[in-house]
Structure formats: C-alpha cells, structure tokens
Amino acid sequence: MRTDQPVPHRPEGPARAPEIVGSDPAGFPWSVFHDRHPLLFQQLRDALPYPPDALRRLAEFEAEAVHGVIGPLEPSAHDRADWDLWSRPYLGLPWTEPPFLWAEVYFYRRLLSATGYFGPGPMRGVDPFAPLKEAELLGPAVDQELAALDRLAGLDQAELSCALLLSSLWGNRADLSFEISADRADGPPAQESAPGALLVDDRAAVLSHLRDRPPGRVCLIADNAARELLPDLVLLDHLLGSGLAASATLYVKPQPCYVSDATVADTLAALRRLRDAPGAAGRTGARLWRAVGSGRLAVSTHAFFCAPFPFRDMPDDLRAELASATLTLTKGDLNYRRLVEDRHWPATTPFAAVTAAFPGPVAALRTVKSDVVVGLDPATAAALESHPGWRTSGTRAVLQFRP
Numbered sequence: 564m565r566t567d568q569p570v571p572h573r574p575e576g577p578a579r580a581p582e583i584v585g586s587d588p589a590g591f592p593w594s595v596f597h598d599r600h601p602l603l604f605q606q607l608r609d610a611l612p613y614p615p616d617a618l619r620r621l622a623e624f625e626a627e628a629v630h631g632v633i634g635p636l637e638p639s640a641h642d643r644a645d646w647d648l649w650s651r652p653y654l655g656l657p658w659t660e661p662p663f664l665w666a667e668v669y670f671y672r673r674l675l676s677a678t679g680y681f682g683p684g685p686m687r688g689v690d691p692f693a694p695l696k697e698a699e700l701l702g703p704a705v706d707q708e709l710a711a712l713d714r715l716a717g718l719d720q721a722e723l724s725c726a727l728l729l730s731s732l733w734g735n736r737a738d739l740s741f742e743i744s745a746d747r748a749d750g751p752p753a754q755e756s757a758p759g760a761l762l763v764d765d766r767a768a769v770l771s772h773l774r775d776r777p778p779g780r781v782c783l784i785a786d787n788a789a790r791e792l793l794p795d796l797v798l799l800d801h802l803l804g805s806g807l808a809a810s811a812t813l814y815v816k817p818q819p820c821y822v823s824d825a826t827v828a829d830t831l832a833a834l835r836r837l838r839d840a841p842g843a844a845g846r847t848g849a850r851l852w853r854a855v856g857s858g859r860l861a862v863s864t865h866a867f868f869c870a871p872f873p874f875r876d877m878p879d880d881l882r883a884e885l886a887s888a889t890l891t892l893t894k895g896d897l898n899y900r901r902l903v904e905d906r907h908w909p910a911t912t913p914f915a916a917v918t919a920a921f922p923g924p925v926a927a928l929r930t931v932k933s934d935v936v937v938g939l940d941p942a943t944a945a946a947l948e949s950h951p952g953w954r955t956s957g958t959r960a961v962l963q964f965r966p
C-alpha cells in the first residue's frame with residue numbers, strides 16, 4: 564500500500580462540497596458512533612467467546628470510540644506506518660470530528676486489533692463478524708431467494724439482465740451493520756417494486772454499453788457477504804454466460820470490516836452455498852465454480868479497499884486494473900461514498916462529474932443508507948425533501964452509470 568496518500572485529497576474535478584463529518588448530534592454519523600457502535604460491541608461479545616485480554620481490549624476500545632478521543636494503532640501493527648500518516652491530522656480528536664468515511668474505516672481497523680485478529684493469540688485470523696455472516700448465509704431466507712432463480716427460466720436474455728441487475732442492487736439491503744439499528748423513521752422498508760423506490764435507473768444504458776462492444780472484462784467491487792454476494796455472483800454468471808462479459812473480476816475486502824463486508828472466505832462460502840443448492844441455483848454455482856477454475860472469474864482483493872480514502876485516490880496498480888475493464892460495478896453504500904466522495908453535494912450534482920476520476924466506465928448499484936447522494940433529477944430531489952430520513956432509511960436506491 565502506498566503510504567503517501569494525500570490528506571486532504573487532490574484538488575481536482577468539480578468544486579468540492581464540504582466533507583461529511585459526525586459532529587452534529589442530530590446527524591446520521593453521530594448516531595452511528597453513539598447508538599450503533601455500542602450495540603455492535605455487544606453483538607460481537609455475544610457472537611464469540613473472547614479470551615480475557617481480548618475482552619479487555621474491546622472494553623477499552625469501546626470506551627474510546629464512544630466517549631473518548633482517537634488513539635493510534637498498537638505499535639506492533641503491521642500497517643502502523645500507513646495509519647500513522649493517515650491519522651496524523653485526527654489523533655486526539657473525538658471520533659465524530661474527522662471525515663465520517665475516514666473515522667468509520669479506522670474504527671473497523673481498530674476493532675480488528677481489539678479482537679486479536681492480527682495478534683499472536685488464539686483469535687488471530689478469526690473473523691469477528693463470521694458468526695453473523697454465516698447465520699445469514701445458511702438461513703432460510705437464502706433458501707427462498709435461491710429457489711426464486713428457478714422462476715426466471717421464462718425470461719429472455721434482456722429481461723434476465725434487467726432482473727439480475729435489480730436483484731444485485733436490492734441485495735444491498737441485506738446489510739448486517741444496517742440491521743443493527745435500522746432507522747425506520749421514513750416508514751416501513753420499501754418493496755423492490757414500490758413506485759419511486761429506485762430514484763435513478765440506468766439499467767438500459769449499462770446493458771447497451773455492454774452489448775455495443777466486444778465482450779471484455781467486467782469488474783464488480785463487492786460490498787456485503789451472504790445475501791448480497793449471492794445475487795452479485797448470479798449476475799456475474801449471467802454476464803459471462805450471455806456473452807456480455809468475456810471474463811470477470813470480483814473484488815472483495817482483504818480483511819473483515821463494516822460487519823458484513825465480503826472477504827475471500829465469504830466468497831468461497833457463498834460459492835459453496837450456491838453449488839450445493841438444488842435447481843437453477845446449483846447449476847449457477849457449478850458454472851461459477853468452473854469459471855473460477857478456468858480463470859474466467861477471478862476473485863481478487865487489494866489493501867486499498869480497507870483504506871480510508873475515496874476511489875479517486877486509488878493507487879496506480881489498482882487504477883490500471885480497473886482502467887482495462889469494459890465496466891466496473893460498485894456495490895453498496897460504502898463503495899458509493901468512496902466513488903462520489905462522502906460530501907454534502909447537492910443531490911442534483913451530475914454523477915458523471917463527480918466520478919470523472921474513476922478509471923473507466925462505472926455503474927453504482929446502491930441502496931441509500933447514508934447522507935451522500937448525487938445525480939438525481941430536480942423533481943425527484945424536490946419530492947424527497949418531504950420525506951425526512953429518506954437518505955438513511957435504506958428504502959431508496961440508485962442505479963447510476965457513467966460511460
């Protein structure tokens with residue numbers, strides 16, 4: 564990982580809106596640090612039997628993260644040099660003072676240290692979120708969702724492409740961190756078919772972009788494991804099988820973070836779940852298994868995916884990989900925040916302008932769970948103003964494309 568990422572970021576692109584920070588007690592980031600995180604610590608202690616030193620570290624870090632000020636990584640941390648540089652402006656501040664994106668990423672990095680994930684003890688390499696992700700992957704809701712694939716048999720290729728893009732998009736609602744304290748102030752969860760729930764729908768443009776050129780490599784920057792990753796994998800299988808993509812790369816996180824974010828281990832578990840399912844899901848799983856074996860589907864990761872920066876600051880090796888793709892799909896809220904930068908943009912700011920620094924054509928599939936949104940038409944943006952809480956309730960989504 565480069566350690567020379569500039570903080571603050573390079574002054575390119577459209578005039579910058581202010582970064583989202585957590586210091587407003589009425590704001591969403593504040594509630595993440597003060598309401599959601601205490602529940603998360605409890606959930607972790609309930610999920611695994613931690614030894615005394617890990618319990619002590621978790622308690623100390625909980626006190627720091629909820630009521631204290633930002634401290635450094637432990638001196639022995641393998642990535643201490645990176646984080647020393649990245650955290651220099653923020654050490655000693657309350658957790659809600661730095662940019663929200665930075666603070667959340669660092670929170671999850673520190674949490675891993677507290678559980679002993681990088682330590683010499685028995686919890687080394689143990690994903691603290693694994694019990695939550697596994698329960699979801701093995702649960703009955705997934706059986707039903709996989710069985711639903713049998714009902715897609717009657718669709719033609721175009722209909723199937725549209726349906727699978729949508730199911731990958733709404734799969735992003737299955738987010739375990741979000742479930743901890745989902746804010747339902749904006750009413751009950753919207754159904755996928757609810758009129759107006761999809762605020763921007765660029766599916767047709769995404770598909771004609773793929774159809775209008777020779778099949779190339781499609782990249783998918785994954786978000787959550789289990790119930791989100793399964794429809795992502797099904798979508799990749801479809802793109803490969805329909806000739807819309809010659810090959811695909813699935814990017815996942817190099818280490819556990821954001822509760823349910825997919826790692827390589829989660830990807831392998833999802834592939835096994837698919838392969839072992841009956842019917843169309845099992846056939847999909849078998850094809851994907853072979854695609855991994857033949858190299859048509861690569862599962863990849865990069866340290867940058869757990870670094871506290873927007874995509875415009877990605878290192879050159881990752882930039883070159885994505886630049887050679889026909890299309891990159893970014894999944895979820897966090898990747899959206901990294902794609903458009905976590906700023907108080909007016910909601911009508913053009914998506915193309917704020918994603919101009921991303922290498923190559925890009926489409927964002929995201930349910931809206933945090934403050935930043937761009938690319939809305941003025942009428943949609945105006946109508947939403949009468950729905951307080953729409954930005955964080957997870958009931959709206961965007962599917963946005965920039966060629």
Ligand SMILES: O=P(O)(O)OC[C@H]1O[C@](O)(CO)[C@@H](O)[C@@H]1O
Nearest residue numbers: 738740786895896897898932933
């Ligand atoms: O899993 P997703 O879609 O990236 O959502 C993660 C979101 O959850 C939060 O961590 C808390 O809601 C957001 O800050 C973050 O963007």
